[in-house]
Amino acid sequence: MDYSAPYKGNFIPSIQNLGKLIIQDGTHLIYMFPASAQKIDWVNELALQGETIYFIDNSFFSKRIKYSIIKKVMEIIKNENVSVIHTHFVAYNYTLAFMKMFLIARVKIVGNFMNEFHPPLNKYRKFKIFITKTTFHIIIASSSAVKESITNTGICSEKIEIIYNALDTKHLQIFNRINFTNNKDQKVILMFGWTYYRKGVDIAINAVRELVNEGQNIRLVIAMAGGLDVIENEIISQLGSVPSWITLQGPTHNVASYYNSSDIFLSSSREEGFTYSVLEAAYCNPMIIASEIGGHPLDIPFISHFESGNVNQLKALIIEILEKSLEEKLKIKTMQKKYVITNYNINKWSESVLEVYSKLLN
Numbered sequence: 429m430d431y432s433a434p435y436k437g438n439f440i441p442s443i444q445n446l447g448k449l450i451i452q453d454g455t456h457l458i459y460m461f462p463a464s465a466q467k468i469d470w471v472n473e474l475a476l477q478g479e480t481i482y483f484i485d486n487s488f489f490s491k492r493i494k495y496s497i498i499k500k501v502m503e504i505i506k507n508e509n510v511s512v513i514h515t516h517f518v519a520y521n522y523t524l525a526f527m528k529m530f531l532i533a534r535v536k537i538v539g540n541f542m543n544e545f546h547p548p549l550n551k552y553r554k555f556k557i558f559i560t561k562t563t564f565h566i567i568i569a570s571s572s573a574v575k576e577s578i579t580n581t582g583i584c585s586e587k588i589e590i591i592y593n594a595l596d597t598k599h600l601q602i603f604n605r606i607n608f609t610n611n612k613d614q615k616v617i618l619m620f621g622w623t624y625y626r627k628g629v630d631i632a633i634n635a636v637r638e639l640v641n642e643g644q645n646i647r648l649v650i651a652m653a654g655g656l657d658v659i660e661n662e663i664i665s666q667l668g669s670v671p672s673w674i675t676l677q678g679p680t681h682n683v684a685s686y687y688n689s690s691d692i693f694l695s696s697s698r699e700e701g702f703t704y705s706v707l708e709a710a711y712c713n714p715m716i717i718a719s720e721i722g723g724h725p726l727d728i729p730f731i732s733h734f735e736s737g738n739v740n741q742l743k744a745l746i747i748e749i750l751e752k753s754l755e756e757k758l759k760i761k762t763m764q765k766k767y768v769i770t771n772y773n774i775n776k777w778s779e780s781v782l783e784v785y786s787k788l789l790n
Contacts, residue, residue: 429460429516430489430516431516432464434468434653439704442594444474445775445778446778447479449775449778449779449782453782456480458480459474462486464486465483482504484497488501489518492522493526494523497523498526511534511535512789514537514785519556520556520563536785536788537564538784538785538788539566539567540570541574541578542574542593542702543570543723545574545581546577547560557583560581560583561583561587566587566784566787569588569590570593570701570723571593571702573723574590574723589784591784593703594776595704596774597711599682599683600712602684606689608647610647611645614646615647615692615750616646616691616692617632617649617690617693618692619649619694619695620650620695621652621659622652622653624659624662626697626698627696627697628697628719629650629659629663630662630666631736631737631739632742633667634739635739638739639747644750647675648673649674649675649677652678684708691715692717692746693714694716696719697719697723698721698737700722703725707725707768707772710728710765710768711769715732717734717742717746719733720734720736725772727771728764730760732749
């Protein structure tokens with residue numbers, strides 16, 4: 429997995445849950461992270477918990493093919509008796525494609541596509557699509573929107589299984605209250621901001637700016653794993669400066685603290701594979717607004733949604749939510765929490781992945 433974020437998020441607990449079911453099935457799961465993840469606390473915690481972890485040079489995730497990397501991966505496959513390689517955050521991997529064609533014919537390769545697949549429109553596009561098509565025996569798409577983006581490149585739909593991301597609730601149990609406000613009457617809208625355009629940060633800023641100018645007492649908290657300076661420069665480019673009603677927030681291991689310290693969670697994205705954040709927000713306390721795109725779980729009851737990019741619709745929804753009574757909000761949150769626990773159960777996700785493995789190996 430090409431994953432070296434400073435926090436586990438919902439992703440790593442999902443893989444851990446899969447690992448527990450794999451052990452029950454009579455085998456085991458091993459992790460491979462990029463070398464840049466070696467000093468991350470939660471990665472070291474996994475090792476202390478007895479997980480088998482390997483690290484690979486970051487160049488493995490580039491288009492370079494190195495003999496030293498091939499040799500290392502071959503040794504791991506032999507020593508661990510690997511039968512399935514399951515990748516995350518890897519769309520086209522030249523080394524894996526080469527190894528599949530010439531060295532590891534017996535090993536099945538599954539690609540988990542968490543985001544929509546849009547190869548760049550340049551002279552390498554067809555080759556990158558060919559590499560993707562060649563590498564994976566099965567592609568797991570995290571939503572129907574992701575599957576559609578893959579099939580639009582010409583990759584056969586029969587090769588693609590849809591398994592929606594699921595919710596790990598354990599990492600949402602512990603939280604602290606954070607005071608993001610300047611005064612007791614100020615309302616907080618939380619969103620995640622990486623990357624700026626894809627997450628629709630500009631859309632959110634335009635809506636909140638207009639509301640603030642109209643007299644609404646709102647603070648927009650933009651959280652992200654890193655790159656605060658990049659986001660700050662984007663805001664300055666859009667507005668000329670970072671206004672006082674915007675707070676830029678770095679990463680946290682207790683993401684529930686962010687959700688539960690906010691009145692509204694906003695996902696104004698232009699594109700998502702299938703976002704964990706809306707599921708997490710549904711389990712926690714804030715009301716939810718999401719753009720109408722394929723990667724948002726708009727089936728959650730009473731989720732507010734707007735046409736992607738429509739600032740006026742977004743403004744109207746924010747005002748509508750802020751005017752709801754506490755009793756009405758509590759009823760909505762009770763239903764949303766119950767819904768995501770039932771319909772986005774992490775055990776169901778793990779079982780579905782195991783079914784894909786079984787399909788490949790039998």
